Amino acid sequence: MGKIQKSSSVNQKISKTIIYIICIFLAVLSILPFWIMFVNATRSTPEIQSGLSLLPSSHLMSNLQVLLDKSFDPLQGFLNSLIISTFATLCTVYFSSLAAYGLVTYNWKLRKPFFTFIICVMMIPSQASAIGFYQFMYKLHWTNSFLPLILPAIAAPAVVFFMRQYLLATLSLEIVEASRVDGSGEFKTFNRIILPLMMPAVATQAIFAFVANWNNLFMPLILLTQKEKYTMPIMVSLLRGDIYKTEFGSIYMGLALTSLPLFIVYFLLSRYIIAGVALGGVKE
Amino acid sequence: MRRKGVNYSKFGYIFTFPFVLAFLIFSLYPILYTAFIGFTNMQGLIPKPIHILDNPFQNFKDLLFDNASFRKSLINTGLLWIINFIPQIVLALLLTAWFTNARLNIKGKGLFKVLLYMPNIITASTIAVLFSTLFAYPMGPVNSLFDMMGWSHAPINFLQDKSTARGIVGFIQFWMWYGNTMIILIAGVMGINPALFESAAIDGANGFQTFFRITLPSLRTILLFTLITSMVGGLTMFDIPQLFLAGGPDDSTLTTSMFIYGQAFKGSYLYNRAAAASMIMFIISGVLSGFLFYLMRDRDEAKLKKAQKSYRKAAKAAVREV
Structure with missing residues (x-):
């Protein structure tokens, strides 16, 4: 033994x-x-x-010099990416929370069909509609604008799904009833009471929405043709071009510059990000 | 609970209205428009009146039967997905089994999770350009490494060979995603009722038996979720192959998304063909996810339905006999 x-x-x-x-x-x-x-x-x-x-x-400095000499403007790309990602993230988390709250709190006729609909459209790849989307934006003269990269973020089915699961697990309808008794309007209740309660979920989804928007290449590549509108991933794609063919030092420099912000964010927030990935997977 | 006279149900519609509006404008309309373009002769940079083709399905027919490049892109997309997904799911399951095994008690799990997930958060474009630089010919870091280790005598031109190029693209996808899959699977295992594992241990099940008889079946839903999201992600694979080799060598890493992009936005402006290709991609993704939902549906439920059906049949037969 x-x-x-x-x-x-x-x-x-x-x-x-x-x-x-x-x-x-x-x-x-x-x-x-x-x-x-x-x-x-x-x-x-x-x-x-x-x-x-x-x-x-x-x-380090000579590589940076060579990189910046060849019309590579990481600061502009950083700013553009920051503007797009910030506003798109705000749209996503606010309107998704709102829709999820509407789904959980109110008893309306189309509640069930709406939820089924969200599950069905969660899987639609954005590439499938890219041609129509481009033509539509072209007619509106919205190419080279940030709006078509921000406004579609209002409809984020996967985030609504996640927020609904969170609300179902945490929200007690008594809070809503109590605030009604106190004379609070429905929008005020949501903005002042519910949204702060949802902060843990909002923060998690905000991180992922931000990173996804920051890393997105396909849509900006189609829509943005003016150099001063380029986002970070398009800037990176310039490093593949002929102008840097033999300047390996500056290619690495450009890559390091474009990914540095993400490394900083990741190491500051890694605990929350890992927890968020785990939560996102446990879908019933 | 609700007091009479106040009906709140309208707020359900109001609160979901922004979502619905944005979806209709930015998703549904573009999809329908894409489908419509697929049936027309829309080509060229300058907008001109378009009309539906005499044979509306001409673009689809051309793509499926006469376009070698499109067929190749479909095959490549499937191939690249398979060579990234199979090792990814195997390694993720293996790591999950190790990390959740209380008897092994692996230390530093938190740090390993953080490091293995890291490539997923970094911009795919950056990673693609980084790898194409790492595999540079004749002198790049990978070639230097092979030389130092004595694995190769002459520099290898990885990016000119079809199979190594595909292999590297598959490897990058695998490397970026296995950490993500692992974390999701570990979370799934944590959600399994611990009593199941306890009773298995009491019954004397070993590690393998516990994994295959308890862990895997309980993870069915999560595996389905992983499979479908990975599949749709794989179908739309764009950033890595586009910036790694731009589809080369000889179109061996050309994916469907790259084909669509190339037809419409790289100088040829064949919007109708690109739109038809998008629709084919859309249909494939729909069929595949429907099929997977069917395959992975709860077997017990299916069994119950079958039992009910045979019961009804038996009842009918019994009625007839009487």
Whole structure:
């Protein structure tokens, strides 16, 4: 008996070691490409071409110089992305919370059909309607405007779904009744009482909506043709072009600059982001 | 509860109105418009009067039967999705089994989750350009690494070979998404009633038995969710292959989204063809998700229905005999 237990604990130790090795390997695999990116952003092109190094060098400023000389304006791209992502995120979380509150609180005839409808349209890929959307925006003279990248965010079926699940689990209708007794209007109740109660869910969804808008390439690429309107991902796509063909140092510099804000946000909010991913998956 | 005289139901309509309005304008109308364009002769940069083709389905017919590039893009999209999804789900399940196993008690789970999920949050465009630079020929970091380790004697031109190019695109997708899948699956396992695991342990089930008999069946809904979202995501795969190799070499990484983009916005302005391709993509995504819902529906419910049906049949037969 004692022998069996001993051998099984030895087995467990071996399998545990293997598991740790695999996990550490995967973690290194996650970090390494970005590490190389940041390190190579500080190395000169000849250095990069002469071999791999994991230690930074001293050519940060010269790489930046070369990058900025070639009409690459990361600041403008950053501002454009920031404007679009911020307003789109606000639209998404506010109107989705509103719709979810309407779904949970009120007893209306089309409540069930509306919910079924939301589940059905959750899966529609935006690429499927891109051609019609572009033609429509072209006729409105809204290409090269940020509006077609912001306003569609009002209808975010997946976020409504998530908010509904959250409200079903947390909202007690007595709060709504009580505020009615106090003479609060329905909109006021939502804005002043319910929305603050929903803050944990709103924050989670806001992070994801922001990142999704920030990273979106397809729609901005179709709609924005003027250089001064480019968003961050379009700027990145310029790095693939001919003007940087041999300037590896500045390509890495550009990549590092465009992803730096995301790394900062991620390491500040990683706990909430991981929790949010987990919550988003547990859909009934 | 509700006092008489005040009917609040109208607020249900009011509160969902902005959503419905935005959906009608920015989603439904564009989809219907795209479908309509698919039946017309809309081409060229300068808008001119368009009309529906004599054979309305001409664009669809051309795409499906005469367009090698489109067919290739469909096959590529499926292929790239499969080579990214199968390793992704296997590794995610494996990590889930390890991380949720109380007996193993792996330390640093939080840190591993943060690191393995990290690639998912970084802009896909940045990652695509980064990888194309990492795999540069003749001297890039990957080639240097292979040289240092002695795995290769001469620099490899990864990006000129069809299978390595596809493999790398598949790998990037896998690398970006397995952490996400893992976190979702772990959350799913946490949601399983612990009593199930306890009774399995009492009955003497080993790790494998517990995983295949309890964990996997309980995760069915979440696996379905993962499968469908990954599938729709895979169908619309654009950023990575577009910026990694722009579809090359020899269209081996051309996906359906890239085909649509290329037809309409890269100088040829074949809006009708692009619209028809979008509709085909839309139909495929609808059929696939419907099929998956059917496959993964609750088996017990299906069994119950079957039982009811046979019961009714038996009852009918009994009535007839009498």
